[in-house]
Amino acid sequence: MFLNSRTKPKELKFYEALNRRCRLSQEEERKLAVLRKGYEGEREYDSVFDEAGHENLLIYRDVWMKIEDATLQIDALIITENSLIVNEIKNYSGFYSFDNDGWMIRDVQISADPLAQASRTGNKLLKLRYLLQQNFSRQFKVIFVNPEFNLEAAPGYDRNIIKRSTLRHYMKNLNKMYAGPQAYEMSEQIKEFFIDDPMILPEIDINRIRLGNYCFNCGSFSLEMRKFYAVCRACGSKETLEKMFVRGLMDYSFIFWNEPMTSSKIGTFLMDSLKPRTIRRMMNTYCHKSGDSRSTSYKIKNTELEKLLLDNNYTSKYETDIRFKKVKL
Ligand SMILES: [Zn+2]
Structure with a gap:
């Protein structure tokens, strides 16, 4: 087994x-x-x-x-x-x-x-x-x-x-x-x-990186942001802002694997697509926190998207993926 x-x-x-x-x-x-x-x-x-x-x-x-x-x-x-x-x-x-x-x-x-x-x-x-x-x-x-x-x-x-x-x-x-x-x-x-995997990976210059959010389905960065979800202008896929944000957190963690992740760095990375308060709330949900209040850094709780979402009780009524769909009681 x-x-x-x-x-x-x-x-x-x-x-x-x-x-x-x-x-x-x-x-x-x-x-x-x-x-x-x-x-x-x-x-x-x-x-x-x-x-x-x-x-x-x-x-x-x-x-x-x-x-x-x-x-x-x-x-x-x-x-x-x-x-x-x-x-x-x-x-x-x-x-x-x-x-x-x-x-x-x-x-x-x-x-x-x-x-x-x-x-x-x-x-x-x-x-x-x-x-x-x-x-x-x-x-x-x-x-x-x-x-x-x-x-x-x-x-x-x-x-x-x-x-x-x-x-x-x-x-x-x-x-x-x-x-x-x-x-x-x-x-x-x-x-x-x-x-843990001790592999030393290359350091990446942030200027090479395209900031912001992209469509989970086709990769396009052209998104129409609504209040709770985003719609891809290229393929029409819909995704909740929360799930999109979690994908962003993961990308940051993988690319800048040896840099401490802070809420302000994530804000910049995702081009301030969410309010700082929302960012901090979500980071508290999906990350482990360390350091004091002046220099808090975060580490994602799991590096598998599905597990990270499920373990932290992610659901939404705007979700199209049945595994995360909020069921009306
Ligand atoms: Zn798309």
Whole structure:
């Protein structure tokens, strides 16, 4: 069973928010495309696992860990009664070959070596044997989820590689393993080593950013503001001001991820589309507050829009999305 949900990585949220509010450089566009493809691959992996079944396993998805001096990121960490299994998920497509000299795509050497990466991660987990006082074996596999991935590997080299054609079979076999008391205990102990995504992202000059609000449906910044909702002049979509404001808060948090968020900065960011009093009220609802009254800074309570709204009892009679619609009693 999955022990946590898989959410978009911080870096992907950053580039997506940036893409909504400015023209990306070629390098940024490339980065965004790679991150999107990677995340799609991970979602695909999850859905194949759902079909194959995973009720006998304990699985953490996309976790960052710090074990002594080592920082590691694991796409899927599978815990059974006496083993830890690392799955490194790759959404590569095209023709690859792999031998002693490393990985090549159409005869061009590539710098990333997914097998070495997965093996290093697996080895770092071995330190947990003495830190947790648990005995377990560790395995690692690189999972190529894309059916368009072709690999030519010298015999024996593909031992730790699972291709899409055998993925379901691999997962079904995993699910024949067993997670008993030791596995549950380890899954709790391992949590102690989890850390927040430590990725350092680029700093963005605010002059590059388009300020104000945009349509959730088509991205147009041309909106007609009414008292409680806005109407998109381009596509006619309607959205409540509250939900639009929360999206703005999220964009700010993703793009300026290392700057304290204040109500006046948000006011500027959204071109003062709401009254300062309304902004503060909404920030109190959707953010955690820190600092004193002269320098209050805010941090959004959750980085998933739907969860952030639902957890904070957002409803509106102007809402078109059924999940948030206020029902008349
Ligand atoms: Zn629109």
